[in-house]
Amino acid sequence: MSQDYTPQELMAVFIARDLRDGEVLRVGVAMPVVEAAVRLAHVMHGPNMELIFLGTRMNVAHLHSLPMPAFGWDRRVVRWAESYSDTGHRFDRVKDWHRHVFFIGGVQVDRFGNSNLIGIGPDYRRLRFRGPGPVGTATLTTHVGRYYIVLNSHTPRTLVECCDYVSAFGWGTGGADARQQLGLPGGGPKYCVTPLCVMDFAEDDKHMRLHALHPGVSQADVQDRTGFDLTTPEPVSTTPPPTAEELHVLRTRVDLAGLLSRSTKGE
Amino acid sequence: MEPTERQQRIFDETDAAAWVESGMTIAIGSPPPMALVRQLIRRGFSDLTVIDSGLSLDLLIAAGCVRKVVSYYAGGGFGVAVAPSFRRAVEQGEIEVWECEEGILATGLQAAAQSLPFLPWRGGVGTSLPQINPDLKIMADPISGETLIAVPPVKPDVTLLHAAAADPYGNVQHLGGPGWLDLFLHRAADRTIVQVERIIANEDTRANPWATTIPSADAVVRSPYGAHPYYSRGFYVQDQEHLQAYVKAANAAARDNRSDDLARYLATYCREPATHADYLERVGIKRLLSLYEY
Numbered sequence: 103m104s105q106d107y108t109p110q111e112l113m114a115v116f117i118a119r120d121l122r123d124g125e126v127l128r129v130g131v132a133m134p135v136v137e138a139a140v141r142l143a144h145v146m147h148g149p150n151m152e153l154i155f156l157g158t159r160m161n162v163a164h165l166h167s168l169p170m171p172a173f174g175w176d177r178r179v180v181r182w183a184e185s186y187s188d189t190g191h192r193f194d195r196v197k198d199w200h201r202h203v204f205f206i207g208g209v210q211v212d213r214f215g216n217s218n219l220i221g222i223g224p225d226y227r228r229l230r231f232r233g234p235g236p237v238g239t240a241t242l243t244t245h246v247g248r249y250y251i252v253l254n255s256h257t258p259r260t261l262v263e264c265c266d267y268v269s270a271f272g273w274g275t276g277g278a279d280a281r282q283q284l285g286l287p288g289g290g291p292k293y294c295v296t297p298l299c300v301m302d303f304a305e306d307d308k309h310m311r312l313h314a315l316h317p318g319v320s321q322a323d324v325q326d327r328t329g330f331d332l333t334t335p336e337p338v339s340t341t342p343p344p345t346a347e348e349l350h351v352l353r354t355r356v357d358l359a360g361l362l363s364r365s366t367k368g369e
Numbered sequence: 370m371e372p373t374e375r376q377q378r379i380f381d382e383t384d385a386a387a388w389v390e391s392g393m394t395i396a397i398g399s400p401p402p403m404a405l406v407r408q409l410i411r412r413g414f415s416d417l418t419v420i421d422s423g424l425s426l427d428l429l430i431a432a433g434c435v436r437k438v439v440s441y442y443a444g445g446g447f448g449v450a451v452a453p454s455f456r457r458a459v460e461q462g463e464i465e466v467w468e469c470e471e472g473i474l475a476t477g478l479q480a481a482a483q484s485l486p487f488l489p490w491r492g493g494v495g496t497s498l499p500q501i502n503p504d505l506k507i508m509a510d511p512i513s514g515e516t517l518i519a520v521p522p523v524k525p526d527v528t529l530l531h532a533a534a535a536d537p538y539g540n541v542q543h544l545g546g547p548g549w550l551d552l553f554l555h556r557a558a559d560r561t562i563v564q565v566e567r568i569i570a571n572e573d574t575r576a577n578p579w580a581t582t583i584p585s586a587d588a589v590v591r592s593p594y595g596a597h598p599y600y601s602r603g604f605y606v607q608d609q610e611h612l613q614a615y616v617k618a619a620n621a622a623a624r625d626n627r628s629d630d631l632a633r634y635l636a637t638y639c640r641e642p643a644t645h646a647d648y649l650e651r652v653g654i655k656r657l658l659s660l661y662e663y
Contacts, residue, residue, distance in 0.1 A: 177606060220468065235444075244491055269497065270496065
């Protein structure tokens with residue numbers, strides 16, 4: 103391999119660069135790429151960011167290294183919190199969430215950025231695969247200013263024409279006013295980031311569109327592993343690789359356990 | 370006869386578990402009050418409707434206690450995306466799911482606490498949730514005509530919580546904040562049982578009434594290390610090895626039909642120990658003392 107970084111490290115760097123200082127970043131469970139991305143942005147260019155991991159709100163830019171919160175809400179995470187909110191407080195100021203940024207995964211994601219954490223199979227009472235459940239994604243994606251869909255794998259099983267069940271509304275059946283028509287105040291999904299590429303949503307119909315290919319990945323690779331016809335602009339750009347400094351900070355201050363650097367291609 | 374003095378609300382875990390009956394709706398807080406959860410399993414309750422997320426839910430399902438689940442999240446962790454026993458039981462059609470989402474569940478609990486027939490919520494509009502959970506109704510708000518979801522009351526018969534301390538009269542204090550849904554689960558429930566790391570004097574409560582997070586819980590259970598293998602803020606961290614061993618055993622049973630390890634886990638840690646103290650002896654003092662916070 104000629105590259106000296108993994109797709110997961112590239113994903114984290116891409117996301118980190120898209121986050122702006124002062125933003126409030128809400129991160130859920132089991133998303134190591136996102137956890138690394140927000141920490142990287144925090145130490146690289148975001149000293150005024152607020153990181154909210156499951157209700158523990160922290161600003162830890164002063165720390166040399168930022169531990170990954172793999173231990174729920176015990177003291178190892180909560181000790182860094184400036185405030186801690188249970189669900190009650192968490193839903194108290196939904197009106198301000200247009201300033202917040204959220205990240206979401208999915209068992210399925212469809213061509214309009216709707217996502218499914220419920221399960222797969224035509225009969226809801228006998229699912230072929232039962233997913234973990236919607237967590238708080240329906241509420242968060244309704245209200246936050248923008249969100250990122252971040253997937254660990256890029257396959258036709260994950261990126262589908264139409265989700266079997268929708269647990270978070272992206273752009274519905276398409277159209278720039280799809281969210282407005284339902285009265286959903288949030289800005290919707292901005293990017294879908296996978297180990298192969300970055301996709302965005304076309305301005306007019308909000309169909310998922312190839313935005314940038316990761317270095318070494320071809321357009322045919324992506325289309326072969328996508329379960330719907332991807333809109334493709336000409337020419338297609340390439341995801342800018344991480345700088346030496348970004349990789350150094352990522353590995354020595356953020357991802358100390360090597361969760362991202364040890365990852366394989368993840369297809 | 371009228372009582373002549375204020376009655377204490379301290380029960381041991383075996384007496385407190387007797388407040389539960391098969392078929393009830395039981396809510397579990399976070400961290401899960403595992404000493405009480407293990408008693409439910411030991412007593413062999415069945416057909417419970419359980420409001421919970423995570424591995425305490427999975428354990429109750431593995432033990433055969435559950436008919437219906439009210440959960441917004443049943444993740445596994447430790448390399449498993451979905452709680453193994455939950456996943457298998459749902460895929461086999463053995464248990465029913467009242468499909469919801471964090472905001473929707475909090476809204477339903479709030480409706481129960483306020484004796485309202487429903488409360489509106491926006492999160493979930495446009496999703497499949499109202500189709501797969503017909504109790505959630507799409508409504509037009511009567512003020513401005515906006516599309517919202519009407520969430521009916523979600524009402525536990527008994528809520529089980531873990532906290533740092535309580536006095537003998539059920540005044541509860543959490544350290545480092547109450548658990549995620551704890552206050553909602555308490556306010557919505559008919560009765561709340563709180564297991565605590567330690568009992569404090571009523572004078573300690575009165576010295577700082579602002580520290581009381583739950584006033585007048587119905588029962589208080591003395592349970593040092595009672596959240597093990599989970600954490601208790603101010604006391605100990607999560608026992609990763611123990612949880613990992615459980616997930617491995619549950620996964621082997623759910624995916625490969627190798628249920629020996631899971632059966633052994635349930636016997637060793639849930640069914641055989643008569644009391645919480647017996648459970649702690651099985652875990653061992655060395656392991657417990659290794660879970661220090663600093």
